[in-house]
Amino acid sequence: EIVMTQSPATLSVSPGERATLSCRASQSVSSNLAWYQQKPGQAPRLLIYGASTRATGIPARFSGSGSGTEFTLTISSLQSEDFAVYYCQQSGTFGGGTKVEIK
Amino acid sequence: QVQLQESGPGLVKPSQTLSLTCTVSGGSISSGSYYWSWIRQPAGKGLEWIGRIYTSGSTNYNPSLKSRVTISVDTSKNQFSLKLSSVTAADTAVYYCARDSYYYGSGHAFDIWGQGTMVTVSS
Numbered sequence: 025e026i027v028m029t030q031s032p033a034t035l036s037v038s039p040g041e042r043a044t045l046s047c048r049a050s051q052s053v054s055s056n057l058a059w060y061q062q063k064p065g066q067a068p069r070l071l072i073y074g075a076s077t078r079a080t081g082i083p084a085r086f087s088g089s090g091s092g093t094e095f096t097l098t099i100s101s102l103q104s105e106d107f108a109v110y111y112c113q114q115s116g117t118f119g120g121g122t123k124v125e126i127k
Numbered sequence: 128q129v130q131l132q133e134s135g136p137g138l139v140k141p142s143q144t145l146s147l148t149c150t151v152s153g154g155s156i157s158s159g160s161y162y163w164s165w166i167r168q169p170a171g172k173g174l175e176w177i178g179r180i181y182t183s184g185s186t187n188y189n190p191s192l193k194s195r196v197t198i199s200v201d202t203s204k205n206q207f208s209l210k211l212s213s214v215t216a217a218d219t220a221v222y223y224c225a226r227d228s229y230y231y232g233s234g235h236a237f238d239i240w241g242q243g244t245m246v247t248v249s250s
Contacts, residue, residue, distance in 0.1 A: 056234025067223055067240035074233025115235050116176040
């Protein structure tokens with residue numbers, strides 16, 4: 025079973041700054057990786073699939089990179105609506121999440 | 128546009144079977160090469176994938192839940208369902224249904240989600 029590990033657990037960032045979130049797989053998953061954003065009381069929203077392809081309607085400030093076992097989600101300039109929890113996912117396994125909070 | 132809506136009891140007694148249904152609207156559950164998944168989230172915790180079904184009826188389950196899970200599809204009603212047997216308090220969670228798209232070369236991604244339904248296991 026593949027284990028997905030996200031870091032850091034919490035990231036404190038000021039609005040307008042860049043946020044970099046990491047996701048590591050316990051074995052290679054090629055580019056089969058997706059990222060989600062979840063706000064309190066809401067269902068998750070797909071941001072990125074295939075490690076780097078933005079889903080429909082996702083702003084360009086969200087970008088994904090990586091392959092194999094190391095992946096990164098970058099939010100280039102944090103907006104107020106971006107403060108949320110972010111999850112990576114490979115097939116049937118989710119990472120534990122990274123909470124992006126206001127610094 | 129396609130929308131998903133979960134329905135079912137909000138309270139289940141320990142040792143009983145949890146049963147939920149997801150109704151797909153705005154499109155046919157049989158159209159396109161989509162899988163349909165169930166995912167849950169205990170309060171304050173992360174996401175756990177439960178399993179998926181293809182419209183052909185083929186299924187894949189989370190190994191940690193496989194012995195207790197059954198997912199089925201009713202294409203005539205545009206619905207798919209979850210049954211989780213022998214529930215305990217640890218099964219208390221928000222349960223989501225989601226459209227599970229498989230992108231060749233890019234893997235599975237859950238691109239449309241229901242709003243979620245809270246299920247509490249308690250006597």
